Structure formats: structure tokens, C-alpha cells
Amino acid sequence: MSLNYDDIVKDTDAIVRTKSEPVTLPLCAEDETLLHDMLTYVKDSQDAEIAEKENLRPAVGIAAIQLGVPKRMLAVVVPNEEGVDEYALVNPRIVSESVQRAYLKNGEGCLSVENEHEGIVPRAARITVKGYDLLQKQEITIKAKNYLAIVLQHEIDHFSGTLFYDRINKQDPWREDPTAIVIE
Secondary structure: OOOOHHHOOOOOOHHHHOOOEOOOOOOOHHHHHHHHHHHHHHHHHOOHHHHHHHOOOOOOEEEHHHHOOOEOEEEEEEEEOOEEEEEEEEEEEEEEEOOOEEEEOOOOOOOOOOOOOOOOOOEEOEEEEEEEEOOOOEEEEEEEEHHHHHHHHHHHHHOOOOOHHHHOOOOOOOOOOOOOEEEO
């Protein structure tokens, strides 16, 4: 099945606040197909020509709950200096995180969020994630920092029904943290 932006559940739908359930391994065919489709959406959304033709909103990650499926699965495709970090994760969990914070200078966005929610979203600058990666077909450990760490935390937040704007300081949305890493 080919996914497009019309398939994305928006934050106006209560299901995005649903807690996602762990997924049984080995993956059933339906879950494996869904996870491959999620990864394809994210990859294709980063190509402007394909995105326009296929009705894809640009993304670096997606969680299954954003398609109305409350399962702990996510896909991320994050460009880096060497190329790209690409994962199709099942039951990923953060097992450690740094005290130091990081945030995107211009705030975060989300496929499920159409309205503007401006402000800094503080997150751990470095995290360690464990989970099953469909691409490598094994349990893996990811040591992520900076942008990749932010993307993984954003997607893992979806498993508990948390959206990025829940983490913005309501009294002072743009309050900077002088000790945090600011990512342009």
C-alpha cells in the first residue's frame, strides 16, 4: 500500500494521543509491510519532485500512530554529513540520555500537526536507543546525538501520545537555555 499525506492522522483526532502497544516479534506480514511503507513515505517525502507528485508532506520521521495504528513502530531518514541515518524500528526505547539539552533553533514540526506551534522544544542532546531494526533484521543499539537524537525522541514521544508542542514552555516559548546545543 502506498501512503500519502491524506493517510496521516492529524492532532485534531484523539487517536494520536493513544498509547502505542509493543509489537510481537517476529513481525507479522501486515506490520512488516506497514513499516516498509512508513519508511518509503519518509524517504520519498524528501525528494521534492516525488513529494509533489505523490502528495507527501516532507518528513524525517513517522510513527505508526500517525497512521491510526497504535503500535510501537517508527521510521526515520535523517540526512547527515556522511549521507543518511535510516532506521525502521520496532519497540525502540531510550535506555540512556544526556543531562545536556539540545533543541532546534526554529522549533519542531510534525506530520500530524497542521497549525503553527512556535517555541523551543528541549530534548536530550545525546541518547542511546535499543530496538529491533527491520532493515538490519536484528536488535540494535543506536548512539544518537544532536539532530538524530531529537528526531528519535520526537517519534518515540508519539508512543505515549505526546506531541512536540506539549514540551514547549507555555509562559516563555522561546526561552533559550545557554547550556543547550542549538541546532540550526
